[in-house]
Amino acid sequence: LQRMLSIAVEVDKSPNCSSCKIADVIFPFILNIPLRSQREAFLNTMESQLLRCKLLELLFQHSCDVPTTLPLSLSKILYFLSHSSVLLQYQDETATWQRWDEMLQYLSLLLLSYQNVMLAFPLAEHLRSSLNDRMDLIIQKAKPKLQDGDDISYLEIQLKIEDFISQMEQVLGQPFPLQIMEKLCMLR
Numbered sequence: 001l002q003r004m005l006s007i008a009v010e011v012d013k014s015p016n017c018s019s020c021k022i023a024d025v026i027f028p029f030i031l032n033i034p035l036r037s038q039r040e041a042f043l044n045t046m047e048s049q050l051l052r053c054k055l056l057e058l059l060f061q062h063s064c065d066v067p068t069t070l071p072l073s074l075s076k077i078l079y080f081l082s083h084s085s086v087l088l089q090y091q092d093e094t095a096t097w098q099r100w101d102e103m104l105q106y107l108s109l110l111l112l113s114y115q116n117v118m119l120a121f122p123l124a125e126h127l128r129s130s131l132n133d134r135m136d137l138i139i140q141k142a143k144p145k146l147q148d149g150d151d152i153s154y155l156e157i158q159l160k161i162e163d164f165i166s167q168m169e170q171v172l173g174q175p176f177p178l179q180i181m182e183k184l185c186m187l188r
Contacts, residue, residue, distance in 0.1 A: 002045050002046055002047045002048075003047060005022060005026075005046070005047070005048060005051055006046075006047035006048040006051070008022055009022065009048045009050060009051050010048075015050055016050070019048065019050045019051045019053075019054045020054055022051060022054075023051060023054035023055045023057075023058055024058070026055060027055060027058045027059070027062075030042065030043075030055065030059065031059075031062070036098075036102050039102075040102075040105070043055070043056070043106070043109060044109070049113045049116040049117050050113075050117050052109070052110075052113045053072060053110065053113045053114055053117055056106055056109060056110040056113065057072050057076075057110065059106065060080040060084050060106075060107070060110070063084045063085050063103070064079075064080065064083045064084055064085075065083055065085060066083060068083075070149055071149065072114060073114075073149030073150050074111075074114075074149060074150045074151075074152050075149030075150070075152055076149055077107065077110060077111055077114065078152065078156065078157065078160045080107060080110075081107060081160050081161070081164050081187075082160055082163055082164060082167075084103055084107075096171065096172060097168075097172055097176075097177050097179075097180060100168060100171075100180060101177075101179050101180055101183060104180065104183035104184065104187060105183060107187060108183065108186055108187050111187065118150070157188060158188075161184055161187075161188055164184070165184070168180070
């Protein structure tokens, strides 16, 4: 399935457009996966980094009290940290902190996928372009176009994480579990 989804994204002239269409179709099914382990298995095994970005972006947009119209960027990922709630279906009585732990896990996965799409590898940096265009861009050694929201400061990151910590302490009414602090450090 993952290979077929990856091919479906790649064969279109606009991988960005096809990944949006595929993500729109798959998204309702992800919302109804009852177990965290099943959701993580599905998302972690995705071959298409671009499709994973789109699915996670939809997931966070769905869980935001006030959805944003920002294009996917580092600023939007920080926005998700501040404005997301936990709306996924759970089969069992999962503790609140474990739900937030899952949200932070997906936020880290979104960040890694976004970096792979935009910044990391020479072949991956043009994943939003078609295969033909991508080869031309690689030959020309063209740099990927960064989004306006990719220029964020360490201070912005620090403030958003501190806001998240204070929000979570109010929700949990107790000190943070170690797993959440580790995920926040990794995300930072």
